Amino acid sequence: MSKISMTVNGKPASGEAEGRTLLVEFLRGELGLTGTHVGCDTSQCGACVVHVNGEAVKACTMFAGEADGAEVTTIEGMANPDGSLNAIQQAFQDHHGLQCGFCTPGMVMSAAALLKDNPKPSEAEVRDYLEGNICRCTGYHNIVKAIMAASGQDVTAIAAE
Amino acid sequence: MYDFELVKPKSVDEAVSALAAEDAQPLGGGQTLIPTMKQRLAAPAVLVSTHDIDGMKGVSTDGGVMTVGGATTHGTVAKEAASAFPGLAGLAAKIGDPAVRNRGTIGGSLANNDPAACYPAALLAAGGTVVTNAREIAADDFFEGMFTTALEEGELITVVKFNIPEKSNYQKFEQPASRFPLVGVFVAKHSDEVRVGVTGASEDGVFRWTEAEQALSSNFSAEAISGLTVSADGMIGDLHGTPDYRAHLVKVMTGRAVSAAE
Incomplete structure (x- = not known):
């Protein structure tokens, strides 16, 4: 075991980790940030997406030690400073972008990464970017609609097909 | 997963020293x-x-050669x-x-030589060079069959060099669950030859489809390979x-890559 430290959601955080400790295990088990979910544990589903130094990564497929010294943002760091939902989170609520909600933390983190690089994505670009985020409720239409709405675009034409 | 010691060197020399330990292995992006x-x-x-x-990071271009850190x-x-x-950017x-893609590295992909990895097809078709801490290995000598390369124990890919083709394109027929290519074909039209790298198809790993290369060298169009069979x-x-299906896909993907080459 060795001590590792990182900045998580803007605050310093440290804890003990083995070499094999995954970033998602460290966040959930050591730091108590259980908003980041483990769906498949095989880097397929994207429920564990967090941002490391500003880039979306699958926290189940990265060692905690690799993030030693990094800036990490999790779903717990996404709300506005006053505690209200941010634009993406609010859009997920407004457009019913979740059913069971298990994939939602990863969906929101991936959406945030997309909109940072591409503030006005097309519907096709949103669907393409979400290739690595699986919603087992198959609620994709409303997830796409929520992300389009969060980018400030008209979503009245996006209907379930 | 069994436990291990994670080492994070800042230089190639430090990495090579660390790799001398028993059962040590490089970690790229770990994907x-x-x-x-x-x-x-x-x-x-x-x-x-x-x-x-x-x-070992970054992309640079000099005199028709693209250099990508491992x-x-x-x-x-x-x-x-x-x-x-x-063509290479489209593949990546x-x-x-x-x-x-935010974690996985080109050095890791080439060193692993998964029979369905994308980068090996590009390296073979571009006719590049793998540079390690010890030597330079030509693309044609690097791949030695499924999950096997010319790399020695403890050898680290520091840089990958590609001969930039005049035109190139990569087409993959994706297996939708894994997103690995069922078959992927990289076509590269150089000034003096055409090279075709095929991944995902063969039990021996990535290979060059030499019949197509000859046909395309005299006529760079999808029709040039219409009479060939794989x-x-x-x-x-x-x-x-099935093997028949993959063989069929090799030809289809090659034709699409030729038509899309830019």
């Missing part, structure tokens, strides 16, 4: 290695991360190779998914596709 370790198919005692070695992520190649070598932009002998057969 293949970590799942493999979870399944206990790999159990290194020491993992040497290349992530903090600045000298620890450069697919996402970075997709962005930084786009103007000088769109379709590996895995965005989060995987043998199903030695093609991979699994629940996703």
Whole structure:
């Protein structure tokens, strides 16, 4: 075991980790940030997406030690400073972008990464970017609609097909 | 997963020293290695991360050669190779998914030589060179069959060099669950020859389709290969596709890559 430290959601955080400790295990088990979910544990589903130094990564497929010294943002760091939902989170609520909600933390983190690089994505670009985020409720239409709405675009034409 | 010691060197020299330890192995982005370790198919005692070695990152172009650091992520190649070598950038932009591309590295992909990895097809078709801490290895000498390369124990890919073709394109027929190519074909039209790298299809791993190369060298169009057939002998057969199906896809994907080459 060795001590590792990182900045998580803007605050310093440290804890003990083995070499094999995954970033998602460290966040959930050591730091108590259980908003980041483990769906498949095989880097397929994207429920564990967090941002490391500003880039979306699958926290189940990265060692905690690799993030030693990094800036990490999790779903717990996404709300506005006053505690209200941010634009993406609010859009997920407004457009019913979740059913069971298990994939939602990863969906929101991936959406945030997309909109940072591409503030006005097309519907096709949103669907393409979400290739690595699986919603087992198959609620994709409303997830796409929520992300389009969060980018400030008209979503009245996006209907379930 | 069995435990191991994680080492994070800042230079190639430090990494090579760390790799001299017993059962030490380089760690690129870990997008293949970590799942493999979870399944206990790999159990290194020491993992040497290349992530903090600045000298192994980035893309540069000089005199018709593109140089990519071994620890450069697919996402970075997709962005930084786009103007000088769109075929390579297009390939990198379709590996895995965005989060995987932010971690996975070109050196890791080439060293692993998965029979369905994308980059090996590009390296063979471009006719590049793998540069390690010890030597330079020509692309044609690098791949030695499924999951096997010319790399020695403890040898680290520091840089990958590509001869930038006049025109190139990569087409893959994706297996939708894994997003690996069922068959992927990289076509590169150089000033003096055409080279065709095929991944995903053969039980021997990536290979060059030399008949197509000859046909395309005299006539660079999809019609030039219409009379050719690909043998199903030695093609991979699994629940996703038979050897005959993969052999058929090699020709179809080659034609599409020729038509799309830019």
